[in-house]
Amino acid sequence: MSDLERPSQIEIAIENLLRRDPISRRSFMRRAGRGGLAVGAALTLPSILAACGIGGTSKDKLEWANWPLYIDIDDKGNYPTIAAFTKQTGIKVHYAEKINDNEEFFGTIQPDMAAGNPTGWDVISPTSWMVKRMADLGYLEELDHSKLPLWTANCADYAKGLWFDPDNKYSVWWQGGITGIGYDPNLTGREITKFDDLLDPTFKGRVGGFSDMRDMMTLCLASLGINPTTATVAQAEQAKAKLLAAAKAGQFRGFYGNEYYDALSKGDLVASVAWSGDVTQMQLNDNPKVKFVVPADGAPRWNDNLVIPKKAAWIDQAHKLLNYWYDPVPATTLSEYIGYFTPVKGIPERIKADADAARASGDTATAAYDDVLAPTVAPTADQLKGTFDYPTFENPGDEKKWNDMFTEVTTATS
Amino acid sequence: MARVSGVGRRLTPYLLLLPGAAWLLLFFAVPMGFMLVMSLEEGSLSSGYHLTWNWGIYPTVVEQYGNLFVRSVSYALVTTSLTLAIGYPMAYTIAFYGGRLKNALLLVVVMPFFVSFVIRTLNWQLILSDNGLVFGTLKNAGLLDRSFRFLATPGSVIFGLTYNFLPFMVLPLYVALEKVDRRLIEAAADLYASRAQAFWRITLPLSLPGVVAGSLLTFIPAVGDFINADIIGARSPEVVMIGNVIQRQFLNNNNFPLAAAMGFVLVAGTMILVGIYTRLVGTDRLTA
Numbered sequence: 067m068s069d070l071e072r073p074s075q076i077e078i079a080i081e082n083l084l085r086r087d088p089i090s091r092r093s094f095m096r097r098a099g100r101g102g103l104a105v106g107a108a109l110t111l112p113s114i115l116a117a118c119g120i121g122g123t124s125k126d127k128l129e130w131a132n133w134p135l136y137i138d139i140d141d142k143g144n145y146p147t148i149a150a151f152t153k154q155t156g157i158k159v160h161y162a163e164k165i166n167d168n169e170e171f172f173g174t175i176q177p178d179m180a181a182g183n184p185t186g187w188d189v190i191s192p193t194s195w196m197v198k199r200m201a202d203l204g205y206l207e208e209l210d211h212s213k214l215p216l217w218t219a220n221c222a223d224y225a226k227g228l229w230f231d232p233d234n235k236y237s238v239w240w241q242g243g244i245t246g247i248g249y250d251p252n253l254t255g256r257e258i259t260k261f262d263d264l265l266d267p268t269f270k271g272r273v274g275g276f277s278d279m280r281d282m283m284t285l286c287l288a289s290l291g292i293n294p295t296t297a298t299v300a301q302a303e304q305a306k307a308k309l310l311a312a313a314k315a316g317q318f319r320g321f322y323g324n325e326y327y328d329a330l331s332k333g334d335l336v337a338s339v340a341w342s343g344d345v346t347q348m349q350l351n352d353n354p355k356v357k358f359v360v361p362a363d364g365a366p367r368w369n370d371n372l373v374i375p376k377k378a379a380w381i382d383q384a385h386k387l388l389n390y391w392y393d394p395v396p397a398t399t400l401s402e403y404i405g406y407f408t409p410v411k412g413i414p415e416r417i418k419a420d421a422d423a424a425r426a427s428g429d430t431a432t433a434a435y436d437d438v439l440a441p442t443v444a445p446t447a448d449q450l451k452g453t454f455d456y457p458t459f460e461n462p463g464d465e466k467k468w469n470d471m472f473t474e475v476t477t478a479t480s
Numbered sequence: 481m482a483r484v485s486g487v488g489r490r491l492t493p494y495l496l497l498l499p500g501a502a503w504l505l506l507f508f509a510v511p512m513g514f515m516l517v518m519s520l521e522e523g524s525l526s527s528g529y530h531l532t533w534n535w536g537i538y539p540t541v542v543e544q545y546g547n548l549f550v551r552s553v554s555y556a557l558v559t560t561s562l563t564l565a566i567g568y569p570m571a572y573t574i575a576f577y578g579g580r581l582k583n584a585l586l587l588v589v590v591m592p593f594f595v596s597f598v599i600r601t602l603n604w605q606l607i608l609s610d611n612g613l614v615f616g617t618l619k620n621a622g623l624l625d626r627s628f629r630f631l632a633t634p635g636s637v638i639f640g641l642t643y644n645f646l647p648f649m650v651l652p653l654y655v656a657l658e659k660v661d662r663r664l665i666e667a668a669a670d671l672y673a674s675r676a677q678a679f680w681r682i683t684l685p686l687s688l689p690g691v692v693a694g695s696l697l698t699f700i701p702a703v704g705d706f707i708n709a710d711i712i713g714a715r716s717p718e719v720v721m722i723g724n725v726i727q728r729q730f731l732n733n734n735n736f737p738l739a740a741a742m743g744f745v746l747v748a749g750t751m752i753l754v755g756i757y758t759r760l761v762g763t764d765r766l767t768a
Contacts, residue, residue, distance in 0.1 A: 169525075169734045176525060203526065271629070277715055279732070313717045320632050320714025325605070329714065334610045334631065462524065469733040477725055478717040479547055 127160040128383050130189040131171070133370065134163035136241065138403035147396040154390070157383045168196040175375065179205045184377040188384045191370050195280075195456050197237045198230035200373070206236040207374040213385040214238070216392035224445055225369070225409030229295075229455050238388050239409035241400075242369025244445065244453055245281045246360045248330050248340030250353070258337055260362045261289035265312050274329060274338030275313075277321040279472040280456050281339060281366060282309065288364035288454065295455045299467050306471040313478040321476045330356060343406040346442045350435055360452045367445070367453035369407070401443040402436065414440045512747065519741035525734045537741045545725060545742060549749065552721040555634070556702035559641040560695045563649040566642070567694065571653035572683075575660075589650050601640055601711045605631065608639075608712070632714040637721075640708035645701065649694040656690025657683070692761055696754060703750055722746055 137145055148159050165171040171192070175185040179200075192200065200206050211218065217238055225239040249258045254269065264273050276282050284294035286305040297305075312318065319335060327344055329335045331352040345358035372391065374384045391397060397410040402417060421436035445453075459465040519537060523529040542549075574585045592600055607613045610629050618624040630636050660683055668678040706723030713719035722742065730739035 167731060170731045173525060173734060180528075199526070271632075274714075277728075277732075316718070318716070319629075320716040322714060325711065325714070328605070329609070332609050332611060334629070462526065466524065466733070466735065469735070473725065473728060473733065476715065476717060476728070477545070477548060477720050 125379055127158040128188045128380050128387060129160050129162065129186060130191075130387065131162050131164040131187050132191045132240075133165045136163075136191075136370075136404060137161065138399050147399050150396060151387065151390050155383075155386050157380075157386060159387065165191060168193050172196060172200075179203070179376065182377070184379060185375050187375055188378045188380045189372055189387055190375055191240050191372055193368060193370050194228065194230045195458070197371050197373055198458065200375075201231060201236045205376055207376055207378060207381060208235055209238070209374070209388070210385060213382070214389045214392070216389045220392045220394060220397075220410050220412075222409055222411045222444065224450060225407075228369075229458070231371075237371035237373045238392070240370045240372050240391070241404065241406040241408065242367065242445075243406045244342045244360055244365050244367050244449060245276070245285065246340060246342060246358055246365045247337060248345045248348070248356050248358050249337035250330075250333060250355050251357060252355055253333055253336035258357075258359055261285050262363075264337055264339070265308075265317055267315075267317070269317070269336050271316050271319050272334070272336045273318055274326045274335040274340075275309075275318040275321045276326070276339045277323055277476065279469055282321075282475075283468055283472055284366045284454070284456060285339065285361065285364075288361070291363070293454065294364070294366070295457055297457060299464055302468050302471060306475060309472075309475045310478055313475050342442070343404070346405055346439065350438055360449050362452070364452055364454050366456055367450070368456065369409075402439065405439055405443060407445055408443050414444050417443065512744070515740045515744050515747075519737050519744050521737045523737075525736075529736060534737070537737060538745070541738070541741045541745055545722065548720065548722045548725060549745065552703050552723070552746075553749075553753070555638055555641060555721065556699050558638050559645060559702045560649075560699045562638070562642045563646050563698050564691065564695060567646055567649035567653055568691075571650050571657050571690070574650075575654055575657035586651075586654065589647050589654075592647065597644060598707060598711070601644065601707055604640060604643065605711050608636065631712060632716040632719065634719050637708050637713040637719045640712040641702050641705060644705075644708065645698045648697040648701075652693035652697065653687065653690040656687040656693075660686045688761070692758070696757075700750055700754065704746055 138147055140146055145161055148161055152158055164174075171190075175187070175190075178185045197206070211234075217234075221238070225242070226234055228239075231237045247258055247261070247264065251257060253272075254263075258264070283302060283305050284297075286309050287294040287297050287301065290301075290304055290308065292301045292304070319329070322329065322338070326335065326338050326340065327348065330338045330340065331348050333353075340358060342358055345356060348356050372388050374381060374388075378384060391400075392410055394410055394412060394416060397408055398413055398416045398420070401408045401413050402420065417436050417440040421433045421440065424430075424436060425433040457464075457468075459468075517531065518529070520531060520533050520535065521529040522532045522534050570589070574582060574589075578585050608615065608630050610616070610631065611619065615624060615628060615630060619626055619628065630639075664682050664686075665678050668682050669675075673681065704723045706721060706727050709715065709719050709721045709724050715724060723746075726739050726742045726746070729735045729742065
């Protein structure tokens, strides 16, 4: 794969605005600003030579597919934490922002996986339920925990032994978050505490929904007092009916991907389904008035993971990369940059320490920023208590039925 | 020098057609065939899709999404009419009164293409937001009700489509108007035609090829567009177009057969509409 064949950073950034995936606004703006640079870089001599097939073809890099805007990046477009990894281990990494959607990415590797061929990737970063699907299909390498001492030492309790991989046989946590509600109390005129508040007719046409089926259906199921993780198709029908009625009444202004961020921070939406990390960014960068709440009746927690696909060429090196992310030093840098839930113990304290250091050196802006960020990079016990996991869809046909139901909601005509 | 044989002479037109025909076959007919076959399959991504000749999917598509097809066609028709109404005077002015500025004005028309389609649309989302540059100002001036909104309404999606496809209307119109022989208009004047009569009887009929080409170039992409309903329309159920659903079924739900069936209906339906249109106005209009 040559640089010329890859879409420019700006194309990726824009593409992702249109889809559901966890990116933070701050990183998007930084990345979008770099678009011009990336286009220029695509025309450098090495990339042209590579495009023409001139140069070595033997493997010299670890291939890692991750979601866009999900790592620290400097003004020159380098990834400092990955550079440090290469310096430490001598392993070069080709970091590819190739996952825009779990299903879509799965579609690109599924034919090779099914045929037992290597996919070309050494590490990929699927979301919880996708890890389960791939593990069940036998598409993932088992991890050798003797090669992951930092994971054993530093992984926080909330980040291991999860439903989709109870013994962490195949996966370790990359970053995670909660899908809850973001709202501006000045515009709603009251506090929002539960999902049904979004359906209050006073907010008609000024409420944002997500275009993601799992988030919307599970939030609605929880509001009906049904456990979304184990919900049946019949129960999902109830949730659909409730969402459909609201959609027909024009309650939702739209079903957004990442664009909900702008609409919420500018006040087009008084309240919206929102990702935890985003609202922190909003408070810090765009609109301090917006608040985040985990609905009283429950909210889905999610996380993306690092896994090694079957037949990966560099299994040893991949383990080194997985282990590296449980070193608190790069984990802190990463959290300060992207602000989702980290799996590593003690990161909030380290960010606090960075805040104090910044204050001591007179950098009050960074200090204030880190002060707000620190408590948000790990879930609190209270937050976790109110959250649940996505449905497991033990019966493979069910997922399609849920998708069809939700498509009906998003195309409802009154 | 060998004479071209009789057979060779008869074959020449077909040989000349070959590159174009191969292009159509390879990039249109074959993919349409693939799409048709895929639409008749059943299964899932994990278990694989198998051809079961499931023709029943077509009635389902029409029944379930018929209203969205109708909506998309109506949006595209309104868009085409609006771009024609706005684009014709523009093209006319540039062609007849552009003078030395002609090239500069044409450059202005195509200027938006220097910025990505999606970025331009995202910018309209910022400009037209409820409290943004336009409506925020009007609301602050007391000219609009506080609760007024434009984004995520059908009008806003048609606005976006019209804005984005206007150059596709203006350029063919310009080419057609530019070619109009000015001496014919002088002759009309010599024969005591008023300026309006000269326009209706000379200029307009001669510019029809531009109108046909422009409306096809606008209508066809507008029917299948999903970006405007996505960004300006916020995927509101009130405005989603058939393209949005095809995208969702294909990329998010991995329901390839359904997406293929919807795509096939969209392309076939568009071809029928375009066929009727060109039959009504005559294909020779395109080549005049």
